[in-house]
Amino acid sequence: MDVRGLIEGVLAGDRRAVARAISLVEDGRPELDELSAGIYDRTGRAATMGLTGAPGVGKSTAAAGLIAHARARDLTAAVLAVDPTSPLTGGALLGDRVRMQDHATDPGVFIRSMATRGHLGGMALAAPEAVRILDAAGYQRIFLETVGVGQAEVDVAAATDTTIVVMAPGLGDAVQMAKAGILEVADIFVVNKADRDGAGEVARELRQMLHLGAAREWEPPVLMSTALEGTGIADLADAIERHHTWATTAGVLDAKRRARLLREVETLAAERFRETASTVLEAAGSALAEDLAARRVDPYRAAAMLVEEAARA
């Protein structure tokens, strides 16, 4: 594959190149090293937003509304929809395709579902690289939409500048979300389907849980929306803007980006080291593998030996 050409395409904002580059990430191809090196100094300009919440709450509809809002201000936008817990989906995502369809022919909008088929470390590592590709391609607003409210989804959604949690009456309760650690990572809450019974109750319950937590410099607002009608989307866009301004001014955004970059590199390094360990252990006649099988060396000692071994090599 001509990676140089692909990099040039991405940097020129060519949609087909962007799509192919994201497929490289999905598949965890070795060309990723060169791709990553070729685009990295052109990243860091986009504002990134994570949208998480239970299936059916209206994340895609909210994302479509935010895209329309961005486009009205002449900003380009991209949506990346990921399901971190399933390696097989991708196509089944972007549930509210009808709404997204409004933007399908707009050259200033890029929409993509993403699965992990081979990337080491799964979506936690694949998503940030895909976001950097969209960033390098010039998209100014990047929405990372996840499915579900488990730990993996929360981790992915939190790896953005502004994390938005979407809720709706009757879909996923606050206690479950609290368990997944959402209260700690959310910058903005939106209770969607606000025209339905129980929306006010959801917002009240949520505000109560937030008040139980420690005081924070940024108090996450709890907004109401009916995304299908576009109601509340402007408020949400304003809240994102306010959060971004606050985070930039307070130095929080730089610190957050740096911290998540270092964590990503640590995870990448760990995954690379796993391959080194695997090569040693799974070589035919590996003495360490035999010692393990014969219970002469325990797993924790074997792991420590592999790390020490690498340092001595």
Added chain:
Amino acid sequence: MDVRGLIEGVLAGDRRAVARAISLVEDGRPELDELSAGIYDRTGRAATMGLTGAPGVGKSTAAAGLIAHARARDLTAAVLAVDPTSPLTGGALLGDRVRMQDHATDPGVFIRSMATRGHLGGMALAAPEAVRILDAAGYQRIFLETVGVGQAEVDVAAATDTTIVVMAPGLGDAVQMAKAGILEVADIFVVNKADRDGAGEVARELRQMLHLGAAREWEPPVLMSTALEGTGIADLADAIERHHTWATTAGVLDAKRRARLLREVETLAAERFRETASTVLEAAGSALAEDLAARRVDPYRAAAMLVEEAARA
């Protein structure tokens, strides 16, 4: 902490020592290295079974039935209930406590919920070490019960000798389970609550999906049970026995245990290496961290450098 005394307690089958040792695993304490080394050569005797399935299908009730079956044959048994996606639960597990209560005062039975509060690599690494503790303590049948049907749960449940998937009419559909890769890892399927409408339909749908897959040496049986009344538990125990005999005779069990041991050690080594990488990157004034922040070195290159660096140190 007196780890030597703890090890002796575990090997003597002392319940309090076993409980404390599992807490060490949950917390990811440094004493784990010594504990692991102290018990490892006394493991490998237990038969391990993973029970997975959607919340409410009756996993705990089935486990309780299997325990009664084992006890009737004078075998000791342990249940470890884990929720890999939530670091905060533990107490909320073992939903069917009433059934489990039947065994609570039996000295030949050990029941424990487990969370991960600090173990590197989460439940995927914590669960196998906890199982080894129970094994070294002399429990002959160990049931690993997980909550939910996501990727993480399936990974944990599959890290046993025999993986049992429990289903029930109206709770979790076969398509969702197929997505999580359950069809590939299950050795036995049980449709529980067989007295309810739709149980036959669930079994039929499942058999159809299984027939679509490639032919396998071991064809997972699809059983029916009403665990609350004890119906079908003897069949399930027989199926486990048959699977165990087949796997032992065909050499599958040894190969499976060895493969999952090597994978565990690789993951442990990767997690240890992550700490090494973290020490380098997060040291004050780290040149590599500065290069990353200034976009002079991209994340993939930085990860490769950390691995090369370790080899040169």
